[in-house]
Amino acid sequence: MASTQDNAVAAATTNNDYLVQSDDPEHPANLIPELCRKFYNWGWVTGTGGGTSIRHGDHIFIAPSGVQKELMKSENIFVLQWPTKKYPAEERNYIRRPLKLNPSACTPLFLTAFEHGAGCCIHTHSQWAVLVTLLVEREKGPDACFEISTIEQIKGIPRGKGKGMLGYHDTLRIPIIENTAFEEDLTSGLEAAMNKYPDTYAVLVRRHGIYVWGDNVAKAKTQCESLDYLFQLAVEMHKLGLPWVK
Amino acid sequence: MASTQDNAVAAATTNNDYLVQSDDPEHPANLIPELCRKFYNWGWVTGTGGGTSIRHGDHIFIAPSGVQKELMKSENIFVLQWPTKKYPAEERNYIRRPLKLNPSACTPLFLTAFEHGAGCCIHTHSQWAVLVTLLVEREKGPDACFEISTIEQIKGIPRGKGKGMLGYHDTLRIPIIENTAFEEDLTSGLEAAMNKYPDTYAVLVRRHGIYVWGDNVAKAKTQCESLDYLFQLAVEMHKLGLPWVK
Amino acid sequence: MASTQDNAVAAATTNNDYLVQSDDPEHPANLIPELCRKFYNWGWVTGTGGGTSIRHGDHIFIAPSGVQKELMKSENIFVLQWPTKKYPAEERNYIRRPLKLNPSACTPLFLTAFEHGAGCCIHTHSQWAVLVTLLVEREKGPDACFEISTIEQIKGIPRGKGKGMLGYHDTLRIPIIENTAFEEDLTSGLEAAMNKYPDTYAVLVRRHGIYVWGDNVAKAKTQCESLDYLFQLAVEMHKLGLPWVK
Amino acid sequence: MASTQDNAVAAATTNNDYLVQSDDPEHPANLIPELCRKFYNWGWVTGTGGGTSIRHGDHIFIAPSGVQKELMKSENIFVLQWPTKKYPAEERNYIRRPLKLNPSACTPLFLTAFEHGAGCCIHTHSQWAVLVTLLVEREKGPDACFEISTIEQIKGIPRGKGKGMLGYHDTLRIPIIENTAFEEDLTSGLEAAMNKYPDTYAVLVRRHGIYVWGDNVAKAKTQCESLDYLFQLAVEMHKLGLPWVK
Structure with a gap:
């Protein structure tokens, strides 16, 4: 029943932690840290470089910027409501935003891939x-x-x-x-x-x-x-x- | 007592899951996923490439096609009754066939190795x-x-x-x-x-x-x-x- | 209330093991062994080469010399009271010193980095x-x-x-x-x-x-x-x- | 009290399994498999190549020949009573000999290193x-x-x-x-x-x-x-x- 606007308000207060909490290893908030650990071991995301995003229905899950990729946790994941603006960044519709972190600088590029029908972008x-x-x-x-x-x-x-x-x-x-x-x-x-x-x-x-x-x-x-x-x-x-x- | 034909019918109904269920780490249905994890780490089966098959008595255990090799599970393994036809593929005698998966495209090559007395082909x-x-x-x-x-x-x-x-x-x-x-x-x-x-x-x-x-x-x-x-x-x-x- | 001098005396008697005992994986005495295991796997600290030190408030945590880096434990970590002398080595103010080990030969170089405001040196x-x-x-x-x-x-x-x-x-x-x-x-x-x-x-x-x-x-x-x-x-x-x- | 001869007889009957059973990770029978796992990951003992031996007092612990090095277990380890003959091989004084395995073909080379005072040879x-x-x-x-x-x-x-x-x-x-x-x-x-x-x-x-x-x-x-x-x-x-x- 909540509108997107309501979700945004809720995010500011409750931060919608439930969006990244799941026991299912296939849940995007669990998959992104698991993938990043693998990518770290392949040397693909050295020194906080690189990133990953998954679209799951109307939710876009995005890894944070500037973190050690092999130490990422589900609680570090951002969630955008789809569809959302690519620009300006401050008008992107985050329904979950971890404190003290920024979303990946790759976000508009991930969104471009999702516009073209992708379900995941690395x-x-x-x-x-x-x-x-x-x-x-x-x-x-x-x-x-x-x-x-x-x-x-x-x-x-x-x-x-x-x-x-x-x-x-x-x-x-x-x-x-x-x-x-x-x-x-x-x-x-x-x-x-x-x-x-x-x-x-x-x-x-x-x-x-x-x-x-x-x-x-x-x-x-x-x-x-x-x-x-x-x-x-x-x-x-x-x-x-x-x-x-x- | 069941004929091969009966086995095939059983496969269609019960799928013979017991054939790939064992607590023994040396059981072929446990060995294939374990081997594939190692091969993935060596870079041998990148991007779903490669495959492995084991002959155990009259049963041929075969990895599925197109799966992430390091995530393979025992339940993903196909079982062929030996001997079986190499061609045409649809007449191969599968006594266990996971839903939604296809057997490795290497299957006729694995069968060729088994005809020459191999117990395992990689x-x-x-x-x-x-x-x-x-x-x-x-x-x-x-x-x-x-x-x-x-x-x-x-x-x-x-x-x-x-x-x-x-x-x-x-x-x-x-x-x-x-x-x-x-x-x-x-x-x-x-x-x-x-x-x-x-x-x-x-x-x-x-x-x-x-x-x-x-x-x-x-x-x-x-x-x-x-x-x-x-x-x-x-x-x-x-x-x-x-x-x-x- | 204890002066630095008192701490040094305490080190000689109790060895202040509490300084390297913590359940927090972010504690320097836990981080150094964890980092060294990673560095070993990257080939950076082969054959006891290399080292790591962390400054945490007035405490400098230092890896020991000549140990297998991937086997290092928290109990092997030295602790210096900051500030401390770079030279001569025997006047450095160790408040925790594992028996049978020597501090890393890199210690004066680590101290140089800390003098310049570093929080960690590798x-x-x-x-x-x-x-x-x-x-x-x-x-x-x-x-x-x-x-x-x-x-x-x-x-x-x-x-x-x-x-x-x-x-x-x-x-x-x-x-x-x-x-x-x-x-x-x-x-x-x-x-x-x-x-x-x-x-x-x-x-x-x-x-x-x-x-x-x-x-x-x-x-x-x-x-x-x-x-x-x-x-x-x-x-x-x-x-x-x-x-x-x- | 048992003479070397007695030990040899005991080996034939009881096989002295206690010699390779220990909860201490530093025990040679635990260290050899652990080392071999590491060496396998470095690519040093590919395809059953290579080997390791440890001298511990009057006991020489030797890895078996022809096994997958990363799968080796303590129970696969041979034990020689020191001193022992280098040649002929059949007169070496094994006090523990796993069934169905052969000692490493490197054994006389390991023994040469021990004669020169080594405690371990890789x-x-x-x-x-x-x-x-x-x-x-x-x-x-x-x-x-x-x-x-x-x-x-x-x-x-x-x-x-x-x-x-x-x-x-x-x-x-x-x-x-x-x-x-x-x-x-x-x-x-x-x-x-x-x-x-x-x-x-x-x-x-x-x-x-x-x-x-x-x-x-x-x-x-x-x-x-x-x-x-x-x-x-x-x-x-x-x-x-x-x-x-x-």
Whole structure:
């Protein structure tokens, strides 16, 4: 019965802790800390870098900014009521906001992924992702995307929404956008890349890392893993003088 | 007393959950998830890639397709009655089939290994395996196998069924087959490689990974580890200009 | 009511075990062993190398010398009363001193960091840190510092005390000092580097490792992670012929 | 009161299980499995390779051959009465011998280390160790030892029995022996290297790995870690064109 407005008022007073309290390990407020622990161990979210967000019905769960990712707890999670404004940040409709923390600076980028139908969005600072953005720039110029073909792991990446997965003989293409001084300013670049590559489930950010999304948590995570595998393989192939596209 | 046909009917109704329920950590339905967790941490089954199957008497236990390997549970395991058809897939004799999951696409390849007497078969997407298939192709051509000699770890690989282990001065040879668009279509290539190299316990798949089998779970796993060690060493040796065969 | 002198006497008799006994995982005597376990897993404190110290009010908690870092316990922690002498070592004011152990040889370096306002100081033998000190020396000479620019992870390092964090377009500079035969003799070099680079939160030691500090434990740890990420990336960039400064 | 002979008889009947049963985590029969789990995670004992032995008073505790190192249990440990024969193997004085297992093929090499006063001996197949043996052979010939100087981690290695630790300006030298077809045949090479380098606490085996020992378990393990760190650093230095000796 409570309107969104009422929820916002309630958040200010009760902070709606029940939104992040669940015994279900599959609950987004439990999944985000668990995922962040894994990502920390892979070296993807070193030094508070990176972030993760899950959409669950009309609720967007968002990791906080500037925390040690492997120590994150459910109580540190922000909850936004969907739909919500991307800009200005202060008008985003938080229905749960932990004291003394700020939501991830990636929030408008996560919201962009959700506008495109994602159920989960992951941002990493993977060194392999950073290195391929540098190699692509040097070898093929600033406008080129990352391309790799004829590697089995490509089959872990969708061909596009409702189009099934890429095949072994397909070429995977991931657009690369230039980094900006402030993370939120990446949003227009991300949107432009999504418009130019409407089938992509990921966008690389030069000298920064990658945004990967998926229809749900499992798909976002496994697609992120497959891409990172391909970036690492590509860097090693480059060292050995092996071309990325057959 | 129940015929195979009866078992199939039972599977449709009771699903034979007892086949994957055991307190014994050595039970195949417990071993497969445990192995997959280890393989995930080694980077062998990134992004739902790879798979594992165990033969236990007349039962073949098979990991499901498309799941996060480190989260797999005993209840996700398929059970085939042995012997069973390799083709067509829909005539395979499943006596336990988890709802909403599909058996690993590697199933006909696992069955090929079991036909040759294996007790366990492991499939990984190890990057070291992929890289050696690419290096062998460039350095020695598409028909060459992987060869390495005079490295102690070679002694972890059998010389052939009932022939003991390779010696330090022997040359280890692992055949390489070309990848195919669909995993099940690798079967004839795998069989051809097994016929040409009757003593091999592993077949590399170009740009894809490796299939390794063994007389039992411990042998398949430790042989897979020894091979991966040798592939990683071989890639590093190549970077340093050191030849693989003395 | 007890004077510092009284505390010292008490230490000799009761050893003040209560100073390192707490159920709070955030207590320095619990945090140091927990941090050291993580650092061991990152390869930063191999073979008893490296160390960590935390200032908590007027108490300095210090890891012991020569122990296996992943096995450290709260009861192994030394406690110094602040302020205390850096030299001579035997006049340092220990109010808790475990039997059969010696305090870290890094103690005067930790004390130097605390004099400059740090709340925590971490010393690692990270191989990436060692390699960048060697690469800088060869490429730019013995007086050059490590420089890297235009990499997102730079934003994890402060611009200086009370000056906020570095921006994406800034250049991160970390001074490098020469190693000495005895760890405590690094102190004057560390102080000179701090004077020359008053905004730095870290000093590299050639052929040895790095000292990183921060206003509190979380900042020291995440800054150490961000720097190590940048050193690893820099070594990989160098292998691939990519310049560190754009 | 029981003579060694009596113990041997008892072993045949009761198998002296009490020798490997203890609640003390520092007991050798508990330490060996714990160490092997760590070594497995470092990639030192892949595929049943490598091994560990501890001398505790007149008892030598030895890991079994051919088992998965991360799954080893206390009950798998062999116990030899010290002193015992090195050759022939069948006359070694086992006072506890697990059924269905064989003692490590490294046993005579472990015994050689104990004859020289060691309290613990570790054998790994570390790839970094293998690679430095190959690089030394190519760069300096088959008779050269591994040499590295002016790296802080060298201080983790003793200068010799009762001589303290190496200093930063010292050169660490580790002899390299040629591998043999059978592990036990390494014994004479190991003894010759120990005679030629009486101060060494480790011997590299070309194309195989390393034997490292120490006065006790902690020293053997931390020396093994320091050496592996130095081998890994040396390989990376070689890739970057940086000399090992200043």
